[in-house]
Amino acid sequence: MSSKNPLDKEDLDLFRTLMGDTRRIKQDTVLHPLVKKIERALPQKRLISEQVDNSHYFSDEYQPLLAVEGAVRYTRADVNPYEVKKLRRGDYTPEICLDLHGLTQQQAKKELGAMIAACRRERLFCASVMHGHGKHILKQQIPLWLAQHPYVMAFHQAPKMFGGNAAILMLIEVDELITPLL
Template sequence: MLKEEIELFREAIKGAKELKQNTVVAPRGKNLKKKLMIRDVREQEDTLFFFSDEYEPLLNDESAVKYLREGEDKHLLKQLRRGDFSPEIFLDLHGLTREESKAELAALIRACEKEHIYCASIMTGYGTFTLKRQIPRWLVQHPRVRALHQAPKEWGGEAAILILLDT
């Protein structure tokens, strides 16, 4: 039966030309680092897109800084205020300009997303209160921010903000 199959095969390919491999296929370029850098820059630009300086959310400037995304459990704010969530990552913005702070904030959110971090602490300091007022206004615009609250004393008190993220 094997001989019959071979004969049948030869009959089927009768008149076919033999191919010669005389070309070399170049290996794919190693642009992985460049692609990763471009992707990181695009992700940062995408994240910075959410931080508008003109947007004025309804935040009470006189009381503790707090925000809860629509549809979230109101108990989250109480948990943040009490310190039930421990921040897994800290960002210190002391001495940075508004633009530097905005870029660092975007990088923090991106890092939290990549590392699956749910709670972060942002140290704004006291200073001129510029960052302390602006940081919450930026954060409430980002779709990954579920809630934010002024940190309890053990995580920085009035000079820090705890944020809870979707990741």
Template sequence: MITVHAKNGLHYWQFYPSQKNDLLTMNKKKFALEDGDINLFKEAIRGAKKIHQDQIVHAPIREKVTQPSRKKIHQEQVDASFYFSDEFQPQLDNDGPTRFLRPDSNPYELKKLRRGDYVPELFLDLHGLTQMEAKQEIGALIAACKRENVHCACIMHGHGKHILKQQTPLWLAQHPDIVAFHQAPKEWGGNASLLLLIETTESARR
């Protein structure tokens, strides 16, 4: 039996459980396929194989990065190179490979740099640059590392007694965002390069 309830001029139908089952059975019979139709369908798809999609490669969705203006980049470069004085001579250990550790940093960072545990993400080649140009480029590198949250970078200053080989460590040791640097492993240039760790927003949280 179906009962009808009137409420606010609207009618609501209520089915008893046995009636619900009868309706479901009727619907199944109404839309059921006959054996002949099922056999015909099976015959039509016999031998069909699943196609594996390997032609379209979807690029990963990357977060949109807002590019800073040229003026802002230049100002970051100027600010970063402000610390590089030719007159101030920080005390560096001259025994062994070139290295530096900021006083508040973990000594283990130097060991990891020496072993090559860190892989540089940005590289700077100073060959052919004047001291002024080199300062500006190093300042730009540090600014880019902080902007892009790059913790490790590599500076290639060259071999021998080139002035930039001598000055680059002295400049870097003056910058407050340089956590450490060490003569690079052979795969990153050996004694012609320095691997440096830059303090970034992400590295400071670690």
């Protein structure tokens, strides 16, 4: 009811007399509680082993063939090239972000490996890696590392709203059948 047309006392009394013999209806529908994701703390050993397992893919000697002109981009051979275009346009929103500002190359490798493992474990499809501008060391190395990882489907320089040329958006291959092991 709008406050612009308040009921006068006569209308309110009439409503109460008409509704006087009614009773409240009992709720008879079953409401199922929302299924909450059970947060389980993973053992520290498992987290470290995942980090190491996923960072061993990154080699400093291997130089994958990436696009020379334009923004940094990559598509795995079995992935539709249209996915990179979607990344460029910002159709995918990153579900997780990793900030590598101030880290060394070795630290960045470990964190990148841990993030890819976390994406697979939590079934996160799109991720953002903030490498910053700085001396361009991480900006040059991260695309080379990501192109080597078997679970990275595609990546592209992030659109302005997600960090521009100081970040990379990537798509991670997520297996729907993976269940977390404890």
